[in-house]
Amino acid sequence: MISSFGYYSLLTATLLSLLEIITYIKNYNQKNYVAHQFIFYKFSFYFIIISFILLIISFANSDFSIISVYENSHTAKPLFYKIAATWGNHEGSILLFILVISAYGYCFIISKRKIDNHLKATVVFIQNILLIIFLFFLLFTSNPFEKILPIPNEGLGLNPILQDPLLVIHPPFLYLGYVGFSLIFSLTLAALINNQFNIDWSKLAKNWIFLPWTFLTVGIGLGSFWAYYELGWGGYWFWDPVENASLMPWIAATALIHSVLVMEKTGKLFSWTAILALLTFILSLFGTFLVRSGVLNSVHAFANDPERGLYILIIISLLAFVSLSLFIIKIPKQTNENHFTFLSRENVIVINNYFLIFFLTVVIIGTTYPILLAAIVGKSISVGPQYYNSILAPFVFIFLLLMATGPFMKWKQSAFFYYKNIFISFLLLSVFIVTTLAVLLQQFNPLFLLGILTSCYLIISTFVDIFYKKNFKLIVTNLSRFFSHLGFAILILSITLNYFFSKELTTNIKLGENIAFDQFSIQFKDSKTKNESNYQELFGTFNIKNENMLIELHPSIRKYIQPSQFTSETSIKNNGMSDYYMAMDYSSVQSEGIGIRFYYNYFIRGIWLSFILITLGGCISFYTRRYDNKI
């Protein structure tokens, strides 16, 4: 019953979106197409919401007459996870994807800002085309309301590693992020088509970049945190292809944020900004393809289907082809003023943009090389994390120095020599900090020294930059940069510290046994078993001694009944910014003792802190720029 309603409301939404497109085309030459207030688009949005709610209800009620509910839910699951299962599977997540595309268009329509009618209508038109493409994809290849006969009594269950409160919010944030880039894609294409790609456009576009960028940052942060504490991988980032899939649009969008500022302030970088805007959304779709097609071997590649992958690939190629052709035909020819000041602010930003594109290229190569090799030569390979670390690290350090320099520079003129003394004093101060730290921690690795030096330099300069502003208003307008740049500096600082001082031990331990390791000693004190409704849990009690500190950890292993699977629940306790972290492993063929993985994660909380700061920067920038310069 509900499933039919859900399906029909999706059909209605598709129909309404088609009507909206017809209306646009019919009225295109009469210039009065805003008169109807995008009524079809709005109603299509409402119907998509309805079908999404109906799908949630079906999951909450465990309506096993629907295949996707049967395959991904189970009556023994808590209500919370039944609801989360809605977007924990392919069909539901594509519906969420569509909901987000539609919602961004809706917000664009109802936003208070005065936008040129011609532009507005074209943006909605393109957003609508994206919407219809994905609605067709949903209806034809992955209908979430597809029925099953005879109706099963019980569902197959949701993968237990997905039964976590963070999973409930992690995918929606990611989707609000990278699907949100659809609007900037539409905005760019619309402006190109209408010959309105100009400085006013950049003022309008800024907000629609900051908003999804902030969501994506939160989504990536949550994902990283989830892998750390729920998956028990012991670290924060693994260069897993799916992590890379979300990182690629993030890097492109970060470059876009900066280039759109240059465009707004100096009237340069038109084509660069347009390319980045188009690229960001195409990379988001490419990420969807990687996750959904099954070409990857990753923790995220659950149930997948190569045929769907093919459809997504066709969609990507089509959008890339059309948008790039439009770009080539319509991009305004810029008059090159040719007054080139090497260290003006825009040039520092441009250089940093080159760096970002380099990082992006490295990630794209590392992620796609195995796929291409498998497709062309038929060889399976994997690219180790050392590839990324060794290439990116030295360049990130230079990147940090540029980040510290840029904000002091002026638009269109060089101020480097004016601030020469400040830069030297920053440098001296950072050298002092690094020397102290190096002696204190007894670590003299050049990469370590460079990492600390450059991140300290950036931290000092962001603080000086904000506190030397002449008045309060200037402080407020620069606050978002302060937080996000500071966050990035702390991120690199924490990663460097974490990389050089973390300790890791994997071993087999028997009850009562004591294992000494570096400055730690680990004792397996006790174990006990508990039965829960949908799993059995084995707890271990471990005493960790670090010099004079004694810490007790209680990791556990859950054996789930449906689907039958083991998960390791980690136990984490912190000491300042560092974590003591332990997970157990269980193997049915192992005779005695139990496997443990112990990590001493130095300064890892700095990484979570930096995610929060960067997000805060994004939020502030969205908030403070809400109303500036109407066009």
Added chain:
Amino acid sequence: MSPAAKKRTIYFLISIITFIIIARFVYVSLNANTVYFFSPTDLKNISEKPNGIIRVGGLVKKSSFAENKQKQIYSFVITDLNNDIYVEYKGLLPNLFQEEKGAIVEGKLKDKKFLIGNKILAKHDENYMPPEVADALKKSGKWNKKYD
């Protein structure tokens, strides 16, 4: 050559050189960190023994698992049901390591029938088959619907 043209040529040359250096750097790093995957049959058919770290995947052969308690070494056989490879592994066995289930072992070859493993990858649920293993089984013609 006009000053502007000269300047442009210099920029052009600098960017070409930078590009070549960076491309070379990326290429070297990529090669150094690439791990190849082999099925037991692949290993049988290749003429030269691969050096460095590789991955081998397939099913853990039934009743092949053994444990050396003194040295804490596990040994087992990875099979694609046509050919086998003997594996010795020192370390932890992951949660989902079981006989007759899929597994991928990373390590170095001692010879073409003997792998010294240093890592076992089995992070998924019990019905999950790593795609490489599925391919290996399909290639050996022993793919069975029950693995789906």
